[in-house]
Amino acid sequence: MSQEESCIIRHFSHYCVLTDEEKKLLSSLERSPTKCKAGQTLWEEGDEANEFCTLRSGWAYSYRHLENGNRQILEVYLPGDIIGLREFAFSKRMDNVKMIEDGVVCHFPHQHMLDLFRDSLKLTSVMFAISSRQQALLTERLVTLARRSARQKLAHFLHETFLRLRQTNADDTSEFRLPLSQEQLADILGLSPVHISRTFTSLGEDNLIHRERHQIVIPDLDALACEGEFSDCYLTDSMRPLFSPYNQDVAICED
Amino acid sequence: MSQEESCIIRHFSHYCVLTDEEKKLLSSLERSPTKCKAGQTLWEEGDEANEFCTLRSGWAYSYRHLENGNRQILEVYLPGDIIGLREFAFSKRMDNVKMIEDGVVCHFPHQHMLDLFRDSLKLTSVMFAISSRQQALLTERLVTLARRSARQKLAHFLHETFLRLRQTNADDTSEFRLPLSQEQLADILGLSPVHISRTFTSLGEDNLIHRERHQIVIPDLDALACEGEFSDCYLTDSMRPLFSPYNQDVAICED
DNA sequence: CGGCCACTTGAGCTATTTCAATGATCGTGG
DNA sequence: CCACGATCATTGAAATAGCTCAAGTGGCCG
Structure with a gap:
């Protein structure tokens, strides 16, 4: 799989330089690309949660229905993003996910994440970093919604x-x-x-x-x-080497 | 360290049954308990981010200042919670944290988290689960702020x-x-x-x-x-065994 | 006892919503 | 290629939830 093709590798590369070994591990997360139509539902609240998706092309979003008929969109996913990270710890989906436009997603089971944890300390950390960043996006929007x-x-x-x-x-x-x-x-x-x-x-x-x-x-x-009142520190500025000197073998480049 | 004393072990026990080995690993996160006074600042936006805190007693909260003088509180931390998970991937603090009342916190450096990743697949997953849950709390509040x-x-x-x-x-x-x-x-x-x-x-x-x-x-x-319109699925209901059968050695109990 | 702080209550104000009607744009099928 | 219907965007007018300002109350601590 060429690097061009793999959004997930490009995404991870943002956080650190990857060895070929690691790229191979990662690309196993992007097997079975599936075409999706605009408006198509990837999953719904209450569905069994046992896989993630990587978004290879197209936009998607997660949302929640409220009792009064309103709807709240939680996250907007862009190509390269991982969908469904939040539910890793849960057995059921907590929100709905839909495609905004035609696109391609790749499914990978939660189990693969555990393989990742086992096989690569570095990718584990990057995964954690990606999760943190998603949380930062949410937090930022929370502030915006509450006060602006x-x-x-x-x-x-x-x-x-x-x-x-x-x-x-x-x-x-x-x-x-x-x-x-x-x-x-x-x-x-x-x-x-x-x-x-x-x-x-x-x-x-x-x-x-x-x-x-x-x-x-x-x-x-x-x-x-x-x-x-936009400050980009939560998007850019801020990624940093996760590993101390004595972990050089897995050091993350700063670039 | 008796189990009674350790909030973090009690907190983790919510997600799985811990072996003594794991408890020992965890309790290393709770060294050096420090007393904090009500209103005391644990850290501020822009500070170097290189440690987490576990909250052993007392309440705390994280917040953000806005340009118009307003303030938005992001998270309310209760005893047993881990503070600062969000910034694991960042080099700087992205929000301020203050004690609401007198309490005790324990500091542990980010490096210890990496040790945890290396030493225990199970605790890695639980840590991920805890992070997911915090994110679920944020998400829930986001919906509430936006639409209720x-x-x-x-x-x-x-x-x-x-x-x-x-x-x-x-x-x-x-x-x-x-x-x-x-x-x-x-x-x-x-x-x-x-x-x-x-x-x-x-x-x-x-x-x-x-x-x-x-x-x-x-x-x-x-x-x-x-x-x-409260539904507790994001708090309780939903935790689940993270490991498939072939990972029995690290299986998480359902209870 | 006095002063301070957190809370309460009232009155007018403003940002945003709702409802309703109109206008633009797109995709579809003839 | 055009006409049609459907969806999406705009505009106006009236309604409202929550805000701000300001004054009053009450408890708590020195």
Whole structure:
């Protein structure tokens, strides 16, 4: 399997330099790629939880239904992400996962994770790091949901998504495609769809973002960061060598 | 070290039966207990992150400052909890942690976690499970913050806290001490302090909770669950054996 | 006893929601 | 290629949950 093809290896490479051995271990997580259609459900609340998915292409999201008919989107998954990490410790799925657009996912059973734990201290740590990072994303959004205005929420989310995309895609434009409907954005940010619309025009009037269908242009990234009180430390800045000198054999590069 | 004394062992025992060997490994995480005063800061945003803490007694919380002067509390830690798991993968602290009341914490360096990974597949998995559970708590609160009314937020939080306390304390009353000011509750639930007050009286009028200073009585747990749309699956229900048959040597009991 | 702090209560204000109607865009099938 | 229906986005007007400000109450500690 070429490195080009494997999102998961690219994802892990963000955290450390991988040996061929490790790449081989990892690529076993990406067997059996499956095509998924937009809107397709990967699993639902209450389903048996016994595997993870890696998202090779397309976007996906996890969400929860509330009794009043509302819906809350918990996480937006981009290519390279691992889906279902949260439920490693649980027997049942705690939320629903759906594809946003057509894409490809690879399933791997929880058992493989244990093999990983057994076979590679380094990959164990990276897995833990990835889980931590997902948690950091959640935490950041929690703060946003609790305490920020609609403008800030939207600005923050767009900024974050832009950076996440750039981290794996490495193209250097200020433009990206956002395949989310305003209803979906509303369900991410805890707002009503109509208010998303109003907020978009409001941000547009202040030249903070431009939007043409699902194409987003960010004229001034810093200005947007300021509006959304965005600080990227939870995305970038912060990864670090997990191993002390006496563990050189498994040292993680800093790059 | 007697088992009575070690919150962390009691905490881990929730997930599996531990051998003496494992208990010994774990108790190395609880060396050097330190007394902390109410209001004391354990660490601040930006500090070097190179250790975890286990909370042996007292409550603590992590929080974030916003630019507008607001504050958002992210997690409330109860005795037995591990503090700082999120930053395992990061070099800097991403939030502040403070004691709510007098208590005792034990520090252990990140390096010890790696030792744990190396020495025990079982404890590695349990650690992962604990991290997952913390994430589940965050997720649940995220939903609550995004989509529920003030009454639901408060009802949900009280219910959750009650259950968490009962899980480690195992006393079977419907009463508990809540050492949080209304300002702190406001910062947890993304509300204003005055509205916390109003919401308390509102819930009281409907006989959903009674409150005398910091003492909370829940007359009807089911009614409260209903009000807060609370489902305990993310707290209890759901832990499960992590290991397949061919890993019997490290099998986790179901109990 | 006095002062301080946390809580309560009231009144007006604001951001966001809801409801409803209109307009744009997309995919589909003729 | 066009017409149609369906979905998605916009706009306006009225309703509301929760906020802010401000004043009052009560308990607790020195």
